Amino acid sequence: MERVSTIAGVRTKSAVRASPTSQSRSGQVLAYVLLSLGGLVMFMPFVWLLSSSVKGPNQVFVFPPEWIPNPIHWDNYAYVVQELPFLLYLQNTMIITVGAVTGQVLTSMISAYSFARLRWWGRDVIFALILSTLMLPYVVTLIPIYVIFTRLHWINTFLPLIVPTWFGGGAFNIFLLRQFFLTIPRELEEAAIVDGAQPWTLLRQIIVPLSKPALAVVAIFSFLHQWNDFLGPLIYLNKAQLRTLALGVNALQGLEWGRDMTQYIMAISVLITAPVIILFFVAQRSFIEGIVLTGLRG
């Protein structure tokens, strides 16, 4: 664990520092060629996605493929938003996302503060137990949790997707925030403690303002997780009007529409990918720190 956090520290300090190879002219050219070729291959699917999303029904199944369709069907996007239940799916996704991100950030923050700063009986054992759940494959707990929510009659509500996030917000987030809180000098709080400040005040007025970068990492990854989540909604939401965007995209591939939807599926895929890419460019720094720290996909 120590090792991982050092890596993050290094990464944040400087973007480019040690470069092992000698920077000979030919080496640089080779690096450029490889980077560009590879980059092109990596980027091609995005161009293909965009191109397919603005094709008409008889332009999709054409060989060789047209890269710039003529005419360009921008109206595919209007169709997706107006004729398909895109806005409904978006609304469902947003309800779950807002509820879950709030829960994860708030409760992981409060718990992490307790593990980082307060001394209480049983603390270290419980913290170790929470950390050990990181090793637990999700399939082991999947069925019993499903049974709990079935008993509560919460199937086909958003509750199974929101409520669990209000119980600690995940071992990893607790760990990440605790490590961050530990780096904040205690002296900052001591003056306030002498003045009789309670833990809640210390957390709100001293820790939170200093922890915004770490809280941002938690919020971003929590958002990504909710936005991308598929298995959770698949299990708990079985009604068409409750679908999230991820479920909706998958449903468009099905037979219920009675015709091929390829260009609309591509358009809706662009619409669900765009926010994530924008978020990446806006918050690139937090993003990279978070990934290097977690090694996990959001």
Place this chain on the structure above:
Amino acid sequence: MSVLSFSAPTESSHSAPFYRRRRFQQNFYGWLFALPAILGLVCFSAGPVLASFYFSLTDYSVVKPPSFVGLQNFVDLLTSDGLFRQSLWITTYYSLLAIPLSLIIGLLIAILLNQRVRGVAIYRAIWYLPTIVPIVATATLWRWILNSEFGLVNWPLKTLGLPAPGWLTDPAWTIPSLVLIHLWAIGNAMLINLAGLQGVPVQLYEAASIDGATSWTKFWHVTIPMLSPVLFFNLVLGIIESFQVFTIVYVIFTPGGTSSGTAGPANAALFYVLYLYRNAFEYFKMGYASAMAWILFLIIVALTWLAFRLQGRWVYYEGGKIGE
């Protein structure tokens, strides 16, 4: 009362009212603040793990209460379920391809992206972007890219007169196709490697250069040993992830959730967790699926343990060996 090392702060022996109040306060707020996490641990991790173990020994369909059958589920899985064996084989085959390839390619890309060339930040973003695309979008997009007649991949192959395989329709190509998709979204491994590369002290390379080392020698004797803990970290993550692949295969091979018979051509995409999902949520064999979950758990624990046991042979830790 001091069962645990941290539980008795030194000031307690003085028992001044201030300290006593302080200690009570710390315990009170400590538990109060950690309560959500503790309840979460009990209700959504520890409890379910025990329940899952119990379910694995029962015949349980949710509608009726579970009936105890002993080890019958495990016996059935290991002796008479051909699909279980198929799913285990498919997942192992995928892991054997995906894990080493992503380690090697992730390292090579990271080395490229660590070069001091202009505009490297843009390249990094391009190489990283596929990783953040929502899995459902990745699946729908690649399903279309790998379309054998009109897809992007077969376009150059056909134009050049090369064989154009049915990537997702030919059982032999199914797993390699999924590995290809996995490699497209290799950004996280790459980024972790990149961070590792930047943590290698420049002095080591300088010292090696003075001793007349070539780039190749430096790579094998400086870069690889210094990066081995990061590679090990990626290896362990790779094991955990590849044995639990679900969404991408579900979306590609059961479009629209149509649970029609096979998963992919000749069940060539019947991944372990997909088969588990079907048992649990399509056939409602919760006990059977729980037994599958436990077998997977044991497999992952065993492989991770093995990786940790073998790390002494190739992983170099600067501050001495880990766990000693």
